[in-house]
Amino acid sequence: MTIALQKLTKRFGALTAVDAIDLEIGDGEVLCLLGPSGCGKTTTLRMIAGLEWATSGDVLLAGKRVNDLAPRDRNVAMSFQFYALYPSLTVAENLAYPLYGEGLGAAQIRTKVEQVARVLQLGPIMERKPGELAEGEKQRVAVGRSIIREPNCFLFDEPLSRLDVQLREEMRGEIKEVLQGLRRATVIVTHDQLEALTMADRIAVMRAGVIEQVATPHDIFQKPENLFVAGFIGTPAMNLIPAELTGFAADNVASFAVEGGQSLTIEVDPAVARLAPGAKVTLGVRPRNLEVVHEDVPDGLSSVIDMIEPMGAETLAHLNDGRHDIRVVTDWRTPLVERDQVHVRFLPGSVHVFDADEKVVRA
Amino acid sequence: MAAASPHERMGSPRDAGGFFAWLMAPERRGPLLVAPAVIVLFVMNIFPLLWSFGLSFFNYRANRQDVPGFVGLRFYERVLNDPDVWDRFQTTAIIVGSSVILQLIVGFLLALMFAREFPLRRILLMLVLAPMMLSFVSVGVFFKLYYEPTFGLLSQFVSTFTGQPYVLLGTPMGAIMGIVVADAWMWSPFVMLLVLAGLVSVPKYLYEAAEIDRASWWRRFRTITFPYIKSLLLLAVLFRTIETFKLFDIVYIITEGGPGTATETIAVFTYRVAFQFFRTSQSSALAYIILFVVIVLTNLYLYAVKRREQEVA
Amino acid sequence: MARPREIGKAGWGWTLFSGLVSLVYFFPVLWIVLTAFKTRTDALAVPAKFFFTPTLQNFINVFYRSSITAGASQATEFPLYFFNSIFVSGTSVALAIVLGTLAAYAFSRYPLRGNDTYLFIILTTRMMPPIVVIIPIFLMFRLTGLSGTYWGIILLYTAFNIPFSIWLVKSFFDELNPEIEDAARMDGANERRVFFGVCLPQVLAGLAATFVFGLILTWNEFLFALLLTGVETRTVPVAMARTMGGEVGVDYGLLAAIVTLFLVPIFIVTYLLQNQLLRGVTFGTVKK
Ligand SMILES: Nc1ncnc2c1ncn2[C@@H]1O[C@H](COP(=O)(O)OP(=O)(O)OP(=O)(O)O)[C@@H](O)[C@H]1O
Numbered sequence: 001m002t003i004a005l006q007k008l009t010k011r012f013g014a015l016t017a018v019d020a021i022d023l024e025i026g027d028g029e030v031l032c033l034l035g036p037s038g039c040g041k042t043t044t045l046r047m048i049a050g051l052e053w054a055t056s057g058d059v060l061l062a063g064k065r066v067n068d069l070a071p072r073d074r075n076v077a078m079s080f081q082f083y084a085l086y087p088s089l090t091v092a093e094n095l096a097y098p099l100y101g102e103g104l105g106a107a108q109i110r111t112k113v114e115q116v117a118r119v120l121q122l123g124p125i126m127e128r129k130p131g132e133l134a135e136g137e138k139q140r141v142a143v144g145r146s147i148i149r150e151p152n153c154f155l156f157d158e159p160l161s162r163l164d165v166q167l168r169e170e171m172r173g174e175i176k177e178v179l180q181g182l183r184r185a186t187v188i189v190t191h192d193q194l195e196a197l198t199m200a201d202r203i204a205v206m207r208a209g210v211i212e213q214v215a216t217p218h219d220i221f222q223k224p225e226n227l228f229v230a231g232f233i234g235t236p237a238m239n240l241i242p243a244e245l246t247g248f249a250a251d252n253v254a255s256f257a258v259e260g261g262q263s264l265t266i267e268v269d270p271a272v273a274r275l276a277p278g279a280k281v282t283l284g285v286r287p288r289n290l291e292v293v294h295e296d297v298p299d300g301l302s303s304v305i306d307m308i309e310p311m312g313a314e315t316l317a318h319l320n321d322g323r324h325d326i327r328v329v330t331d332w333r334t335p336l337v338e339r340d341q342v343h344v345r346f347l348p349g350s351v352h353v354f355d356a357d358e359k360v361v362r363a
Numbered sequence: 364m365a366a367a368s369p370h371e372r373m374g375s376p377r378d379a380g381g382f383f384a385w386l387m388a389p390e391r392r393g394p395l396l397v398a399p400a401v402i403v404l405f406v407m408n409i410f411p412l413l414w415s416f417g418l419s420f421f422n423y424r425a426n427r428q429d430v431p432g433f434v435g436l437r438f439y440e441r442v443l444n445d446p447d448v449w450d451r452f453q454t455t456a457i458i459v460g461s462s463v464i465l466q467l468i469v470g471f472l473l474a475l476m477f478a479r480e481f482p483l484r485r486i487l488l489m490l491v492l493a494p495m496m497l498s499f500v501s502v503g504v505f506f507k508l509y510y511e512p513t514f515g516l517l518s519q520f521v522s523t524f525t526g527q528p529y530v531l532l533g534t535p536m537g538a539i540m541g542i543v544v545a546d547a548w549m550w551s552p553f554v555m556l557l558v559l560a561g562l563v564s565v566p567k568y569l570y571e572a573a574e575i576d577r578a579s580w581w582r583r584f585r586t587i588t589f590p591y592i593k594s595l596l597l598l599a600v601l602f603r604t605i606e607t608f609k610l611f612d613i614v615y616i617i618t619e620g621g622p623g624t625a626t627e628t629i630a631v632f633t634y635r636v637a638f639q640f641f642r643t644s645q646s647s648a649l650a651y652i653i654l655f656v657v658i659v660l661t662n663l664y665l666y667a668v669k670r671r672e673q674e675v676a
Numbered sequence: 677m678a679r680p681r682e683i684g685k686a687g688w689g690w691t692l693f694s695g696l697v698s699l700v701y702f703f704p705v706l707w708i709v710l711t712a713f714k715t716r717t718d719a720l721a722v723p724a725k726f727f728f729t730p731t732l733q734n735f736i737n738v739f740y741r742s743s744i745t746a747g748a749s750q751a752t753e754f755p756l757y758f759f760n761s762i763f764v765s766g767t768s769v770a771l772a773i774v775l776g777t778l779a780a781y782a783f784s785r786y787p788l789r790g791n792d793t794y795l796f797i798i799l800t801t802r803m804m805p806p807i808v809v810i811i812p813i814f815l816m817f818r819l820t821g822l823s824g825t826y827w828g829i830i831l832l833y834t835a836f837n838i839p840f841s842i843w844l845v846k847s848f849f850d851e852l853n854p855e856i857e858d859a860a861r862m863d864g865a866n867e868r869r870v871f872f873g874v875c876l877p878q879v880l881a882g883l884a885a886t887f888v889f890g891l892i893l894t895w896n897e898f899l900f901a902l903l904l905t906g907v908e909t910r911t912v913p914v915a916m917a918r919t920m921g922g923e924v925g926v927d928y929g930l931l932a933a934i935v936t937l938f939l940v941p942i943f944i945v946t947y948l949l950q951n952q953l954l955r956g957v958t959f960g961t962v963k964k
């Protein structure tokens with residue numbers, strides 16, 4: 001069963017929460033909707049479910065337009081951002097709730113509930129009410145309730161957002177396992193990129209109601225289409241350095257003048273050759289693709305170590321030459337001293353060039 | 364204010380600050396603030412109660428000068444054995460029961476109607492809430508007019524079908540119905556207000572989840588809506604029972620207890636025993652029995668309030 | 677097929693339906709208002725008149741009575757009764773709120789041992805049918821000569837309003853954030869300042885609501901007023917009931933005019949206090 005969104009738009013008065021998005025989710029595919037708070041993720045999900053109707057555009061389930069169907073007629077399963085467990089019912093009754101409408105017998109319902117309880121390890125809490133559950137348990141019940149039926153598609157709104165780090169890791173694994181067993185079109189909303197990168201087949205990055213890029217986790221990380229995706233994905237965030245193209249030293253080796261007078265000569269994507277010298281660009285490089293050296297190099301910039309943050313196996317160094325803040329992640333053994341004058345080298349092939357329209361320049 | 368001496372000892376009036384400082388000590392602050400209200404309450408409520416408690420053991424008639432004699436529990440005996448008293452209690456129970464049930468049904472339906480958001484909701488809500496703010500006397504006066512056999516609206520309406528004037532208040536059954544309808548009309552908005560508070564406190568996402576889970580209307584009501592209103596329904600029932608138990612003004616004005624004694628509630632009966640027959644002691648004994656019932660009901664009510672507060676927290 | 681509607685929302689169709697239901701429910705009141713504008717014959721006309729030439733005569737009659745013999749109009753007693761009702765309820769409710777607020781503050785902030793028991797007893801005195809206390813009070817008033825005086829009825833109504841004020845005002849105090857008071861204490865405020873400077877300003881709206889609810893309750897009170905006011909101190913409900921007693925035929929137009937005069941303030945109050953209404957009618961026991 002597939003989901004397709006065509007020019008889907010939602011306006012709340014003057015505010016356009018979702019702006020003409022196109023998206024297709026294949027059968028059995030897990031798509032993560034990723035984006036900052038308020039970018040329209042929940043609204044998109046609610047339009048797929050039918051809890052919110054589209055201002056314009058279409059929602060297609062299995063190729064059929066369902067805009068005018070009530071949620072109950074769309075046959076979707078959804079877990080809510082804030083669980084939405086029924087407070088007066090026990091965990092077992094909460095799990096069984098979606099089954100009552102299916103015309104199943106009591107025995108069948110019991111079997112299904114037990115099955116889901118086993119998968120999500122809910123056994124010991126089956127007779128408790130939601131008010132007596134810990135956050136992680138509530139979250140598991142919410143997920144359990146959404147997977148107990150066999151609907152057209154699954155929608156999860158921030159299924160892990162309210163868990164602490166450790167629980168989140170555990171649950172991520174559990175959900176991924178469950179999803180692999182289900183093989184249905186699935187949309188997971190999240191603002192946690194790690195969650196998206198680990199669970200998704202594809203990720204759609206949203207900003208202000210617009211989808212910026214849809215790609216596999218690998219491509220989203222390695223080949224960001226634009227400045228927003230580049231800056232949004234990855235921790236610590238990619239360094240974005242405004243520069244001006246000055247010329248080419250060789251094929252695929254370009255020289256840039258960085259604001260402040262320094263120059264930089266590095267290997268770039270062949271497509272950069274399309275740009276004329278003098279073009280304003282932004283250079284993007286991940287902190288892990290930089291190296292701190294003590295001698296001046298042509299493929300690097302000089303700066304001053306401003307602050308050092310040990311992160312265990314690695315060290316995050318903030319460099320600042322008065323104009324740019326550059327983040328570098330090094331092995332923890334690298335000797336670094338605050339206030340030292342150093343150079344950072346760009347590893348070959350690691351730089352992304354974005355043009356004045358914030359689009360990546362790539363072949 | 365007297366300046367507190369640094370060596371002030373709390374609790375003794377002889378210390379440096381004198382009586383005033385003693386009075387103002389922190390541990391006396393609560394009682395001191397409560398005192399004025401309690402004094403007024405005592406003078407105007409508690410003391411009269413004690414007095415009438417005393418009276419109920421003596422043979423006293425307010426319209427006579429003779430010295431009352433002590434009779435012990437004789438009036439309680441007489442009241443409890445008086446078939447008239449039981450008859451009035453029964454009448455009261457019937458009126459209270461039917462009125463409260465009617466209020467529940469009407470209030471509940473009105474609440475369902477107003478639980479949604481729709482244009483002009485606040486204005487329409489005001490129309491429905493208005494009866495509750497009227498005085499019993501106005502409601503009584505006008506329902507009496509509506510029930511009037513020759514030019515009353517009810518009679519005119521019925522006579523378009525039967526061709527005859529309709530005397531609602533002429534039969535015991537009709538008179539009780541007339542009272543019940545007037546009282547229920549006035550107080551259904553109260554029940555509505557409570558139920559509405561429950562209905563709007565149901566988080567919207569639960570209804571959305573139920574929609575996704577394809578729950579039927581009835582299941583949704585039973586498992587989601589009802590749990591949010593049941594404690595309020597209980598509160599409404601108890602509160603209205605206590606209040607309707609006092610029913611006096613409407614009866615006094617619409618039927619004066621008639622026909623015969625068909626609509627004579629216990630409050631009206633006590634009033635007549637006290638102020639028409641001047642059997643002061645007997646009415647005091649009666650009042651005490653009423654008080655006992657009200658205390659029990661109030662206790663139940665506060666218990667229900669506590670339970671709901673825990674639920675909401 | 678119709679577009680799925682958002683849960684909990686309804687449109688003009690529902691407004692139409694609710695409007696009809698509300699109008700039917702409101703009809704008895706509406707009829708009072710219509711009656712107030714009818715002549716005496718129109719008011720009692722058979723069949724009932726929905727369309728008629730409105731007259732203001734009833735409203736004039738509330739204040740002036742045209743006397744056939746003298747030929748000139750003569751003031752009625754109603755202005756006095758209005759004054760009595762306003763004076764008696766206004767004074768007693770104000771008194772009750774002052775005393776009630778002090779007590780409510782104590783019950784909320786300096787709980788005594790057995791706090792709940794006291795509160796229970798206090799509420800019971802409010803829940804008590806007036807008939808229970810009226811007998812001894814009647815005797816008491818007769819003995820002390822308070823019967824028929826303003827002081828008597830004001831004192832009684834003050835007592836009548838105190839339990840209600842305590843419970844309602846306490847519910848407002850209970851809702852305040854005690855951290856603000858503690859912060860004021862840290863800044864050196866004494867208890868008097870904490871009460872007058874910190875707590876009281878925060879519950880002013882609540883006090884106003886309490887005042888208005890008290891006014892309505894007291895204004896509408898009948899039984900005490902019936903037995904304990906005299907010719908000079910009679911209140912409006914008693915006057916209305918007495919107008920009913922007239923054997924010559926009840927002047928419904930006049931009664932309707934009196935009720936109508938008070939519908940306007942009632943509407944304003946209901947509208948302004950819609951959010952406090954629940955709390956008001958349950959004496960502060962149910963907040964939300
Ligand atoms: N019912 C509504 N009425 C008006 N504006 C709304 C409504 N629902 C959402 N919005 C607005 O639409 C925008 C998108 O909201 P949405 O809830 O989809 O964001 P989100 O991406 O899910 O954010 P979060 O990560 O915080 O959950 C926000 O600016 C929000 O304020």
Ligand SMILES: [Mg+2]
Pocket residue numbers: 041042043081157
């Ligand atoms: Mg969201």
